[in-house]
Amino acid sequence: MDDDESDILQKIYTVYAEKKDRESRENLILHSLPLVKAIVERLAARLPSHLDPDDLSSAGIIGIMDALDRYDPSRGASFKTYASFRIQGAILDELRSMDWKPRSVRDKEKKLEQAYHQLEQSLKRRPTDSEIAEYLDISIDKFYNMLQETQKQPLLQLDEFMADGLNRETVPSLSTLAEGGPSFIDQLIDKEVKEKLVEAIDSLPEKERLSVTLYYYEGLTMKEIGKVLEVSESRISQIHSSALLHLRTYLQSRLS
DSSP states (O other), rough: OOOHHHHHHHHHHHHHHHOHHHHHHHHHHHHHHHHHHHHHHHHHTTOEEEEEOOHHHHHHHHHHHHHHHHHOGGOOOOHHHHHHHHHHHHHHHHHHTTSOOHHHHHHHHHHHHOOOHHHHHTSSSSSOOHHHHHHOOOHHHHHHHHHHHHHTTTHHHHHHHHHGSSOOOSSHHHHHHHOOOOOTTTHHHHHHHHHHHHHHHHHSSHHHHHHHHHHHHHHOOOHHHHHHHSSSSHHHHHHHHHHHHHHHHHHHHOOO
16 A cells, blocks of 8 residues: 555545544445555465465454544554554454464474573573574474474564564664654553563674564565575574574563
């Protein structure tokens, strides 16, 4: 949805805000459907193939209706921006309720996080990949396979915090996220969470930090990021997976 379409959506909302009738409400929902479709397609690309996009679309429509009731134009954000967050939030809630992640993957994920946390506590620093593999008594190759298997599941919490490129006007960079952005963002993303996320990202080694920002903010593929960082696609996948393990463990320990 480009700027012209966003302006049209804003005008339609203005009509709805004035009339508050069924026809204008349905018209606004109808014109918001392309936004739902775009968000569903972006999220679905990272989800298992057995999940039905129609289920996610239904959740997205609930997000639109929620946005209709909660949107406050006086806060300075466009309806499209606010609706984007509500749509994504509703879809993420639906995914959580599905509990579709296999038990074996959850077990591996928990094992990795526990190993990372234990080593971080004992070493008083971030453990290396080799140290985690040694702690788990597995080869480094098996560690990366294990790590990548768990990271095939979307890091929904991180997606939610970073907006995943949904709206560059609202979250164009890490610096904007750190500064706070428009006031309505503070209602969607807790200030402490934002601070901890920025803190966690800043603590990453350069290549890991770049892999996260290029992937979530710029929308580059692993192959494209590999070219930017001059490493293979498989290596950038390992780097990215290590970064996500650190971020997830960091956030869980600091926000629990």
